[in-house]
Amino acid sequence: MRIILIGYGVVGQSLTQIFTQRRAELIKNYGFHPRVVAIVDRRGAAVNPKGLNLEKTLSLKAERNTVAAHHERGHPGMSALNVIENVDAETIVEATPTNIKDGEPGLSHIKTALKTGKHVVTTNKGPLALALPVLTELANYNKAYLKFSGTVGGGTPVLDLAKRCLMGDRILSIRGILNGTTNYILTEMDGRHITFEEALNNAQKLGYAEANPSMDVDGLDAACKLVIMANWIMNKRVTLKDVSIQGIRNVTLQALKEAAKRDCTIKLIGSINEKLKVAPTEISKQDPLCVGGVLNAVTFVSEFAGEETIVGRGAGGMETASAILRDLLDIKQNLATRLMS
Numbered sequence: 001m002r003i004i005l006i007g008y009g010v011v012g013q014s015l016t017q018i019f020t021q022r023r024a025e026l027i028k029n030y031g032f033h034p035r036v037v038a039i040v041d042r043r044g045a046a047v048n049p050k051g052l053n054l055e056k057t058l059s060l061k062a063e064r065n066t067v068a069a070h071h072e073r074g075h076p077g078m079s080a081l082n083v084i085e086n087v088d089a090e091t092i093v094e095a096t097p098t099n100i101k102d103g104e105p106g107l108s109h110i111k112t113a114l115k116t117g118k119h120v121v122t123t124n125k126g127p128l129a130l131a132l133p134v135l136t137e138l139a140n141y142n143k144a145y146l147k148f149s150g151t152v153g154g155g156t157p158v159l160d161l162a163k164r165c166l167m168g169d170r171i172l173s174i175r176g177i178l179n180g181t182t183n184y185i186l187t188e189m190d191g192r193h194i195t196f197e198e199a200l201n202n203a204q205k206l207g208y209a210e211a212n213p214s215m216d217v218d219g220l221d222a223a224c225k226l227v228i229m230a231n232w233i234m235n236k237r238v239t240l241k242d243v244s245i246q247g248i249r250n251v252t253l254q255a256l257k258e259a260a261k262r263d264c265t266i267k268l269i270g271s272i273n274e275k276l277k278v279a280p281t282e283i284s285k286q287d288p289l290c291v292g293g294v295l296n297a298v299t300f301v302s303e304f305a306g307e308e309t310i311v312g313r314g315a316g317g318m319e320t321a322s323a324i325l326r327d328l329l330d331i332k333q334n335l336a337t338r339l340m341s
């Protein structure tokens with residue numbers, strides 16, 4: 001499979017590390033030969049229709065901070081859109097930063113790829129939270145696959161559990177802890193009796209929270225994931241504006257203390273019932289959702305199987321890259337089935 005990789009940061013580099021480390025196993029176990037024909041970062045692209053040497057692109061990125069510095073294959077200033085339109089490939093992997101104002105640059109990358117009949121695997125929540133119903137239609141119209149396992153739960157197969165493992169059943173409602181950063185902060189506040197500001201500061205020192213923590217602490221990241229789950233799992237045609245969102249800035253030590261008297265704690269819970277909501281919510285410490293630290297947990301309530309909860313690390317470069325790999329293998333298998341029918 002020829003792959004164009006857009007975005008060569010933590011996730012993009014982790015994916016190429018997996019490709020280099022697992023090459024023989026991927027071929028032997030899955031008949032999967034990933035050939036990365038282009039990589040694009042902010043400063044340009046490296047392109048080789050025969051497949052780039054990924055050890056080299058990794059060391060170039062580490063030493064020169066751009067793949068465009070490749071002395072034979074580098075194209076400084078070449079944009080992702082130019083690459084998507086002009087380089088032959090079956091699939092693009094889109095891993096540029098999330099932007100929930102207008103979804104760019106990821107939204108244009110995904111639209112252009114789908115319009116040119118390329119399959120898309122993305123970990124970028126912004127375009128999906130703003131325009132998933134439209135993107136799904138575009139993918140169907142162009143007979144292209146649009147996959148996004150890594151957008152919810154990092155490497156933990158949250159979307160697949162609901163969509164595949166519970167196939168045939170009807171999911172009635174979903175609730176979960178969808179953001180590791182806020183879960184870490186609330187766990188610290190509750191366990192060590194420190195204020196929100198102190199816990200946020202610790203999270204920033206440990207690299208769990210960004211310098212601008214708004215996406216996490218104001219509930220926006222969790223809301224994006226909720227939109228993706230509502231569309232994909234429950235066939236609701238919703239976008240970010242349909243979610244009622246409240247973050248954790250106003251959770252107090254007093255409120256946590258009161259909750260503890262009832263053997264409860266406060267977690268940032270995203271829920272899908274009649275409505276979509278993200279809000280700090282009191283839950284029992286015995287609830288399977290009540291996980292600590294940076295863990296994520298999601299409970300699906302389905303008509304026949306009842307309640308199932310999946311728990312795992314919700315982020316991380318390698319974890320998220322493993323979700324991309326699952327999506328790529330899935331596309332490969334679907335294409336093989338298409339050919340046979």
Ligand SMILES: NC(=O)c1ccc[n+]([C@@H]2O[C@H](COP(=O)([O-])OP(=O)(O)OC[C@H]3O[C@@H](n4cnc5c(N)ncnc54)[C@H](OP(=O)(O)O)[C@@H]3O)[C@@H](O)[C@H]2O)c1
Pocket residue numbers: 006007008009010011012040041042043065066080095096097098105123124125150151154314315316317320
């Ligand atoms: N990291 C995680 O654990 C995780 C988990 C789940 C989902 N995600 C999502 O996955 C995506 C990637 O995350 P990340 O952690 O890898 O981010 P990152 O480390 O910031 O990397 C982003 C990459 O995108 C490139 N980029 C930015 N604008 C571009 C443009 N216009 N054209 C081409 N490339 C562009 C950057 O180029 P430069 O290198 O030149 O700056 C960089 O290589 C994000 O949407 C994130 O929300 C991440």
